[in-house]
Amino acid sequence: MALHVPPAPAPALRCVLTALGSPTAIHEAHTPALKSAQGPLAPELPLPLHVLDRVAQGEELPSRLAGWRFLIRSGERMVAAADTRLTPDGWAFSHFFEGPYVTSTEQALRQADAQAAPHQVRLLSVPELYMLTLWLHGDCAADPAEGTPAPSDLLIPLAPAPTGIAAGRPYQVADLLPVLTLRLGHAPLLRTTA
Template identity: 70%
Template sequence: MPLHVPPAPAPALRSVLTALGSPTAVREARTPSLLRAQGPVTPELPLPVHVLDGVDASGVPVTRLSGWRFLIRCGDRAVAAAETMLTPDGWAFSRFFEGPYIASTELALRQAETMTQPCQPRLLSIPRLYMLTLWLHGDCAADGAAGRPAGTDLLVPLAPAPPGIAAHRPHRVADLLPVLTHRATPAPLLSSPA
């Protein structure tokens, strides 16, 4: 399936390019794979990062855009990622990082390319579960920075996923979201005996 990657805001991309061109920013990032990169590094596959804040009274997901994530490629693989954030002055570089979500994101994107339905890839973070998913939005023409997951959209949990949730297995939002919401809802406090 062709993935319709939404364009990142130009200032977000510029901020990442500036950070990549700054030896101080790269050195202070303490990302060993970025420091060891042989050859040019380029930011690719900008994905909007949305945070799931919960669901409203009617069960509709409440999300907010937290930034844009770029995979940093060196040669034939991603070696790190860069994130940007929206500040009062516009888009700004936030940080470089590496870890298991880099390879997991690449794998999930490759899996998504084999599906038959076109979609727009995004990332959906569920902080209460320490979980990140590839969100495959069905409206390819939508603004990547806006919107909420539709019931027919797909979520692909990235590895490492929380216990009991299989990584890299696509789930419809309507099926997975109730499970995630239940898990993320704090248990009521038990009252002490009188």
């Protein structure tokens, strides 16, 4: 397996397990697939969720850890996802959700696992474009809560992707940034040397 899925903080996992064990949390969720799931529900594939607060010109992309996302398995398939967030009091459950990002995350993980080089897997959100990507970070030993996308890291846009950006296609960060800056109407994000 070429993918390194970093372990989530234990308190974040406990939050999700507590929510999954709460009939109230599941009943109040807007996730019909989660409510109708037969059998046990299990959180799997914890992914650190980083957010680009803004896309601007510079040497690197300014990102911050926004939380951890867990895919929720019921039997043989993923039916939903659960997000956690860091609060001043520690990790807290945020919400359950379902929809195309759950399916496209699972597909992108399978696709990324076929990559020859090892990668640490993360998620990277670009709110300005309503875009979510699977981020394949080249340093498997890195702290999953830290760092910014390196020019050689891979980003796989998840479906639905913005118009003009192919979902499911791996892009090197250095190749995708000009597309993002063009879409956002900004100057180039990375300076390259010849």
